[in-house]
Amino acid sequence: MSVVCIIPARYASSRYPGKPLAVLRGATGETQSLIERSWRAAMAVDGFDAVYVATDDERIAEAAERFGGRVLMTSETCANGTERCAEALSQIGGGVEMVVNLQGDAPLTPAWFLEDLIAGLRAAPDAAVATPVLRCDGETLNALKADRLAGRVGGTTAVFDTAHHALYFSKEVIPFTAGAYPADAETPVFHHVGVYAYRPEALSAYPGLAAGRLEQMEGLEQLRFLEHGHAVLCVEVAARGRQFWELNNPEDVPRIEAMLAQMNMP
Incomplete structure (x- = not known):
């Protein structure tokens, strides 16, 4: 039984067309596409038996094959x-214990996020799906609020119950908090x-759900x-100490490049 990572990537994003091929400059001045940085993040994880890029676009497929990625059209x-x-x-077929979806807009995802995610789902037999959540410090929360005030989607927030089962996810900042927090609070x-x-059976059933x-x-x-009653852990x-941000809008490119430089990531 294997753990497979799939990185879905499409060219025709409404907010940022061609986003997987957007170029990001690292601390050394080296440039890599968003999809390559996401693939490299997956390759650094201990526990994946295979990593694939799944796309419907030949430009993305060709780019992935150039940097050594395995592609599923x-x-x-x-x-x-x-x-x-x-x-x-x-x-891919059978023999898969778990599928991890590393969306191709999160190149700063640390390996331990994914390793903890795999362990979390294994330890929760009542959950069909698991997803990581990261407690915001003041700097991140203030950035999320600033993006919303500017009319941008800067990230997604989650609320969950005492058993860590998700109650809701939103592009708004939830729960409501008044005022600003110190950067490191x-x-x-x-x-x-x-x-x-x-779990493979949950993933296979998903396209058939309305x-x-x-x-x-x-x-x-x-x-x-959630709307169909499946538990999401x-x-x-x-x-x-690692910074984390997704590339949602063109305005996020300099923000992520600054984080790459600050963390001395090539």
Whole structure:
């Protein structure tokens, strides 16, 4: 039984067309595409038996093959990354214990986020899906709030119950918090890290579930599981001094490049 990582990537993003091929400069001045940096993040994880890029675009496929990635071609009709992972899984076949979806816009994802995620789902037999959450410090929370005030989606937040089962995910900043926090202060807000671990049967069933009202309103694929009554486990992960941000908008490129430089990542 294997643990497979799939990185879904599409060219036709409404907010940022061509995003997987966006170039990011690291601390040494070396440039790599977003999809390559995401693939390298996956390759650093202890526990993956295989890593694939799943795409419907030949430009992304060619770029992935140039840096040594294994590619699975999927259809243009996939509504989101989870549907693309489900189609990719059907090509891989059986013998898979778990599928990890590392979305291709999170190149700063530390390896231990994914390793903790795998361990978390293994330890929770009642959960069909698991996803990491990271407690925001004041700097991150203030950045999320600033993005929303500017009309940008700067990230997704999550709330969960005492058993760490998700109650809701939103592109708004939830729960409500008044005022600003010092940059290094802990806050009650959790940043959802855009990674998922699925049991194969849950992933295979996902495309057959109707997209619900909340999924369509928020544009968050994980809400389909919640709307159909499937438990989603939130696995709390620790930053350990690493900064984390997803590339959601073109304005995020300099922010991520600054983080790469600050953390001395090539």
